[in-house]
Amino acid sequence: MAPENFNSNGNASNLPWENGSLDSLSLANSKKAVMEIIEQPLVQGIEDHLVEFSEAMRTVSKALRRAAEGKASAQAEASEWKRKYELERQRNLQLENKVPASVDLKDNFPEKKVENFKRMDEQSQICSGKNGIYSHEVLRDNENNSYSNIHSKLIRKASFKLHWCCKGEKNDQHKHDVVSFEKGNITTAERSSKQICLKWESPPQTVLILTKPNSVSVKFLCAEMIRWLKEKKLNIYVEPRVRTDLVTESPFFNFVQTWKDDGILLLHEKIDLVVTLGGDGTVLWAASMFKGPVPPIVPFSLGSLGFMTPFHSQHYRECLKSMLQGPISITLRHRLQCHVIREAAKTEYETEEPILVLNEVTIDRGISSFLTNLECYCDNSFVTCVQGDGLILSTTSGSTAYSLAAGGSMVHPQVPGILFTPICPHSLSFRPLILPEYVTLRIQVPFNSRGHAWASFDGKDRKQLAPGDALVCSMSIWPVPTACQGDSTNDFLHSIHEGLHWNLRKTQSFDGPRESS
Ligand SMILES: NC(=O)c1ccc[n+]([C@@H]2O[C@H](COP(=O)([O-])OP(=O)(O)OC[C@H]3O[C@@H](n4cnc5c(N)ncnc54)[C@H](O)[C@@H]3O)[C@@H](O)[C@H]2O)c1
C-alpha cells in the first residue's frame, strides 16, 4: 500500500506516481505547476542572492589568499634576516675565540709558514679577493669529546685559496665587472663559470671518511684507507656507527675520531677534506651533514651510477696523494635553501629550520590520489599553477637525477640556475623551465586544494604541506665543492656518456648513397 502524504493543508493524499496512476495529463499539469513555482519572483530573488553570495565568497577567498601570500613572503624575508644575524653572530664569536696557535706545518709546505697565517688573519672569512676566494681560518677547538681529547692541542684547519683557472698569462687578469661599458659599448667582462682551482696554503691534516652503509667492499676499503692515511700522519674522522664497527673489529682503530650529538654542527671547523665511499647517494648524505660551509669532497665511486663520483677506488692512493698535495680542480655545486612556512605559524619568525638540498626539492601528491594543485610564484610574479603529480625544483647538479626522469634538461653543474620541472602535468603545454640563480620561488598549496602536498629533500625527509602552507626556495650561499677527476666539463660529459649512454648510436657506414656533387 502507498504511504500517505500530506498536502500543504495538512490533509493526507495519495500521490499519483506512487500508486502507478501517472498519466500524460497529470504529467503536463505537474510540469506547469513546477514552471509556475520557478517563475515566482520570490524564487528569482533567492537565486540572485545566491549568485551575489557566491561572488562575495570568491572575493573573500581571494583576499585570504593574498593575505597568506603576503604572510609567506614576510616570513621568508624574516627568516633570511634571522639566518644572516646568526651567521654574523657565529662569525663574531669565532673572531673573539681566536688564540695565537702553535702551528705544525708539514715539510712539503716550507715557504708558507706563519706569515701566511698572519695574512689570512687580515682576510678573515671567505672573501672574494683580487687573487681568489679564501677559506675560513678556523682553530681546532679543545672540546670535551673523549675521542678528540687525544688530539686536544690547538691545530689550525688547513687554509686554502680558490681561484679561477685561466690559460695563458694575458688571461690571468681578474676582472670583476660582469658587464663592461668601455667606450659606450656593452661587452661581457666576466663569466661566472670558469674552472675553479683549490690550492692548499697549509697542509691538510684532518680527513673525514663517509661510507655507504651495509656494504662489505666499502667497509674493507674504508679500513684500508684509514691505515694508509694514518701512515701519512693525518687525523681521521668517521661516523659514530662506523667507529664502533672498526673498534669492534680491531683495537688498532682506537685512534680514529668521531663526534657526539651536536658535535656534528662544528665538524666543518675541523675537517680539511671529506672522502666519500659509495654512490651519488653518499655524496648527497655528505652534503646533508653540513648545514653551512662544506669542506672539499673527494667522491670515490662504489655504486652503480656515479654522476658525482668521478674517482675509482682502485687508485685511491695516487688520487689522495695528489688531493693532499693540491692543486685540485673543483666543481662548486650549488645548493637550494628550502623553508617550509606553515599557515598556522603565529608570527613571521616561526619558520622551520631551513633544509639545504644538493639535487632537488620535490613537491608531490604523496599518497593522495588527487591532482596536486600548486600555485607557483617567482619573486613577486605568478608563474603558473601546477596540476599533475607535482613539481621538482632542482639544482643544476640534480638535473641528471629526478628532474631528468621528469623531462627536464641536463645542465652543466657549474651553470647557476634553478630548474623548474613539472611531474606528469595534466596539460599538453607545460614545458620545464630554467630560472636564474637569484630568484626566490614560492610554492603555495592553495586553501581550496583538494588534498595535501608532500615535500621531500634529495629524496628524503618527507614533510606534509597542508592547504595554506608554502615552500620557499632560493639559492644557498653554501655550495658543495667536489673534486674533479679532470675538470668540471670533462667530468660532466664523461658522466652523461658513461652513466646514461647519452646519444649513443651506431655510426652510419660510409657504404651507401651519397650526395651528388
Ligand atoms: N624517477 C627518478 O629518477 C627518481 C625518483 C626518486 C628519486 N630520484 C633521485 O634519487 C635521489 C636520491 O638518491 P639516493 O642515492 O639517495 O637514492 P637511491 O639509492 O634511490 O638512488 C637513486 C638513483 O639516483 C641517482 N642519482 C642521485 N643523484 C644523482 C645525480 N645528481 N645525477 C644523476 N643521478 C643521480 C643515484 O645514482 C641512484 O642511481 C633524489 O635526489 C632524486 O634525484 C630519482
Ligand SMILES: Nc1ncnc2c1ncn2[C@@H]1O[C@H](COP(=O)(O)OP(=O)(O)OP(=O)(O)O)[C@@H](O)[C@H]1O
Ligand atoms: N653514511 C651514510 N649513512 C646513512 N645512509 C647513507 C650513508 N651514505 C649513503 N647513505 C644512503 O644509502 C643509500 C645508497 O647510497 P648510494 O647511492 O651511495 O649507494 P648505491 O645505491 O649503491 O649507489 P647507486 O645508486 O649508484 O647504485 C642512499 O639512500 C643514501 O642516502
